Amino acid sequence: MDKEEFSFQVNLQGVIDILSNHIYSSPEVYVRELLQNAADAVGVREKQGEPDFRAETVIEVIAGDLPTLMIADNGVGLDMEEVKTFLSTVGLSSKSASGREEADERESEDFIGRFGIGLLSCFAVSDEIRVITRSAREGASPLEWVGGSDGRCTVRVLENDILPGTRVYLRARAGMEKYFDPDFVLDLARKYGGLLPYPLYFQEGSRAAQVNVETPPWRRSFPGEDERRYALLEYGREAFQTEFFDCIPIFSPQGDVEGAAYILPWSPSPAARPVHRVYLKNMFLKEGDVNILPEWAFFTRLIINSNELRPTASRESLYEDEALLETRRSLGEILRQYLVRLASSSPERLGAFISLHHLSLKALAAQDPEFYRIIIDWLPFETSQGRIAIGEYRKKHKTLQFVSSLDEFRQIAPVAAAQSIPVFNAGYVYDRELLSLLPSAFEDMNIKLIDAEILARNFEDLNDDERRDAARFMKIAIDALEPFHCLAEIKKFLPGELPALYSQDRNFAYMRSLEKSREQSGELWSSILDSFTEPVGRARLCFNFNNPLVKRALGAGDDRFLKKTAELLYVQSLLLGHHPLGSREMELLTEGFSSFLEWGLSAESRHTGS
Secondary structure (H helix, E strand, O other), rough: OOOOOOOOOHHHHHHHHHHHHHHHOOOHHHHHHHHHHHHHHHHHHOOOOOOOOOOOOEEEOOOOOOOOOEEEEEOOOOHHHHHHHHHHOOOOOOOOOOHHOOOOHHHOOOOOOOOOHHHHHHHHHHHEEEEEEEEEOOOOOOOEEEEEOOOEEEEEEEOOOOOOEEEEEEEEEOHHHHHHHHHHHHHHHOOOOOOOOEEEEEOOOOOEOOOOOOOHHHOOOOOOHHHHHHHHHHHHHHHOOOOEEEEEEEEEEEOEEEEEEEOOOOOOOOOOOOOOEEEEEEEEEEEEOOOOOOHHOOOEEEEEEEEEOOEOOOOEEEEEOOOHHHHHHHHHHHHHHHHHHHHHHHHHHHHHHHHHHHHHHHHHHHHHHHHHHHHHHHEEEEEEEEEEHHHHHHHOOEEEEEEEHHHHHHHHHHHHHHHOEEEEEEEOHHHHHHHHOHHHHHOEEEEEEHHHHHOOOOOOOOOHHHHHHHHHHHHHHHHHHHHOOOEEEEEEEOOOOEEEEEOHHHHHHHHHHHHHHHOOOHHHHHHHHHHHOOOOOEEEEEOOOOOOHHHHHHHOHHHHHHHHHHHHHHHHHHHOOOOOOOOHHHHHHHHHHHHHHHHHHHHHHHHHHH
């Protein structure tokens, strides 16, 4: 069978509908696309070196039953061949090096847009685009191109001569008048074109104003750093409506980035998406999360302009490529150097910063050994003696003891505090990694992982008389706890308010988790869990001879009462250590309370009867 060749058939009207109504987030971006085309055109003409050329763009709203928007630039313009090629071909851009014979690859980098579809965004608000243009080349004729949303277009040579440049006219489609409201258009011109390096004017009737009057502070000179910092902070306050903690000038060769980073005055959630204000070649790209900073820098907000990063097709985000990756690394290094300077020149300010953003600093320190040595002494950690900075602790101690989970810390912190033993809580994110790095950063430092069982080894033993007093209770307690694979002992320790301390090794913790899973599983899954070999392990309950309740229990004469006391103290210790209760422990808790309630009511009845 002969092979048949044919070309794709494209429904141009359908393509225009997709591009103008679905790629872009809002019809308002038509103003951005028109401003970008104007910026590209004047940029090319500036490079041609005309001595008297002064770039400018005018955006005007013309009143009528349906208002019209006109945007005019005095840029390079288009000739007949370029109009037919670029304005009438979807997807081909005049901003590529192959688009102009005289354009080289370096010149093409001066353009913001590259996709040849930006003008089609205008069909989201208008049924017709009218372009009046004249190329800046000598002898070029003025031209009119008219394109409709149905895909048809015309081009003709005009009789009246005009100056080089381009004017685009859009008449609002019925129902789209709000996008042509003069104040709305003026706000969009300020939003998208506020950083353009040449004058951008707005007109409406007798009203006329320059949109981009203010030069951003990173492009201005100041008498000193204090004046620069004040101007940057004021600029950030107006942009984000926030009084920031501090600001950092941004100048990065990677991505050709300039601008400012702002330190938030509160600690945001790491899961919250940051809001940055990003410009590409001085044209506003997006206000939101553009993934331009390392994840640990979530305490920072940016206002930056890049001359090298690439936008996505919708020009509302950044293209993920090696250039963006390198820029992200560069901006992270600028933030790191800022913290290094604070540590060496302004420790009090660094302390205030750490109190706000210690989680971000811990994330950076865990990734960067050099930064770790600089910042670790300033980082606060939760301990059994309150929050302590590592540097303060290192002045007095050469060994650091820590527990690896929050539940373990909650269990042993009161005991350690009562005995003046500083124990660090490494149960929070990054804390264990940071503490583990101490010996490699400081040769005289050691770290030690401890738990309740290790802590109990330092408890005071009973003397002979005290052991005799406790013997009967301990025999009953040992027998009562044996079914739970828990050893019982009695010692003296602080605080006296704590009646008992429960501890278990990792093997036993694993065994308890298996038992809990069996109880909560169906028959099939329970049988699978039964096939696992239970590891050898142990648990220990240390009764506190210093506790008033335990001392009273030692003198009780009822063996059943002593058994219930030991069982309830066992369950209470599990709860204090945040250990889950199994079904048998729940039975102990229920039966124990019932028994003590029954004894209490019986005693009350006897008292009333007498």
